[in-house]
């Protein structure tokens with residue numbers, strides 16, 4: 001085995017496919033594909049990268065750029081921001097933050113949040129800042145399989161608007177970018193941006209290309225079965241589907257389909273967050289996401305997320321379609337400012353407290369639990385990702401929380417248990433349960449906020 005963990009298994013006889021790294025470490029970001037000098041990596045039906053052992057020349061580069069096995073937070077923080085450690089909280093380092101939305105109401109409506117990402121990309125193409133945007137759309141012949149797309153026009157960018165809560169090895173698009181002239185902006189969740197950063201380290205010409213990075217906050221993605229099993233539960237054959245929406249309709253959106261005859265159907269009564277996604281997360285989130293601490297895409301030029309902050313009445317503020325933006329680099333800040341001044345977007349400044357309020361509820365999930373899981377796997381002799389961050393031993397409270405959390409994932413392991421849970425979640429009973437849960441959450445938030453307010457007085 002080489003120093004960085006690459007095991008040239010193809011030299012041995014084996015019958016299994018040879019994956020770039022063990023599957024339970026792979027985030028399926030796609031970064032290993034563009035670095036391969038002989039183009040011998042393809043993606044299986046679950047989007048894991050598989051090596052063609054007949055053509056592989058055993059250079060180890062694919063493993064070298066892999067953020068799934070190793071991503072050095074300390075070195076990357078030092079390089080991008082001149083500090084050794086990420087700050088407390090999930091926001092990472094940013095120069096300024098804004099609550100934003102696209103000024104074109106159609107773009108705002110098409111986006112998952114405020115259409116900010118699509119509108120920024122459109123503005124950047126129109127102003128000549130970039131030649132094309134690297135986004136995620138759907139396969140032309142398969143409306144439920146997300147795939148990387150290179151967009152040169154406003155229409156192309158708008159056609160790929162909206163979050164695809166599904167595994168997609170988006171960074172593989174860099175293989176095509178290498179062959180093209182011009183400037184690009186790349187949209188991606190944390191692990192995809194991390195893959196790009198590692199690619200830049202190994203393949204220097206990429207640094208000169210100055211790809212602008214727009215990060216998307218990410219609690220966890222979903223396996224494609226999350227989509228296919230939901231459709232089969234609703235008895236909707238894939239052949240009848242023209243388009244799939246993870247957040248269709250009014251903000252914050254619902255899982256929806258558009259049928260070939262132009263009908264829009266909701267797949268769940270409640271919005272994506274309090275309804276479908278929250279449930280599907282427990283059934284279809286890849287194990288690798290549960291070990292990932294990069295919630296806010298900490299190494300992008302700008303990071304974009306929803307603004308899940310509640311008011312004193314317990315309801316979400318700004319329900320009309322907004323996106324929160326954090327500008328991390330000079331370049332990110334400059335471009336956001338330029339787009340604002342040119343009238344593409346509206347951006348209202350947010351303070352650090354407001355940013356943190358939007359992320360607080362996921363702190364344990366993304367900054368504590370991943371390391372509790374990593375330490376537990378180590379005790380079991382299982383492979384773990386390396387982040388080069390100091391890890392504190394878990395407290396009793398961490399372990400208790402993790403035990404409860406793991407219990408919510410037990411139905412994810414088998415198809416029949418997942419399907420059983422889908423029947424329960426999406427039944428009449430499940431709907432009443434969701435409605436009560438939503439009211440309870442709003443009540444709890446309202447009580448907490450009112451207590452905080454009265455303490456301040």
Ligand SMILES: Cc1cc2nc3c(=O)[nH]c(=O)nc-3n(C[C@H](O)[C@H](O)[C@H](O)COP(=O)(O)OP(=O)(O)OC[C@H]3O[C@@H](n4cnc5c(N)ncnc54)[C@H](O)[C@@H]3O)c2cc1C
Nearest residue numbers: 111112113114115116117118135136162164218219305306
């Ligand atoms: C898997 C995933 C998980 C997310 N989890 C959270 C979360 O927990 N909390 C939170 O606040 N926000 C989360 N987001 C971000 C949020 O859903 C919105 O994407 C974000 O707020 C931007 O909204 P917008 O309207 O400005 O973007 P839009 O104008 O809708 O543009 C979205 C852009 O993202 C691209 N895109 C869509 N899916 C993917 C993908 N899988 N990989 C790479 N690019 C993609 C689209 O092609 C488009 O260019 C997540 C996004 C994804 C893709």
Ligand code: SF4
Nearest residue numbers: 036056057059060062
């Ligand atoms: S070891 Fe080199 S040749 Fe083989 S798959 Fe990886 S990058 Fe390609």
Ligand code: SF4
Nearest residue numbers: 026027030032066068
């Ligand atoms: S680079 Fe990305 S897709 Fe390739 S093996 Fe690593 S995590 Fe998986």
Ligand code: SF4
Nearest residue numbers: 190191218220289292
């Ligand atoms: S949770 Fe982390 S590993 Fe999973 S998709 Fe999001 S950024 Fe990638």
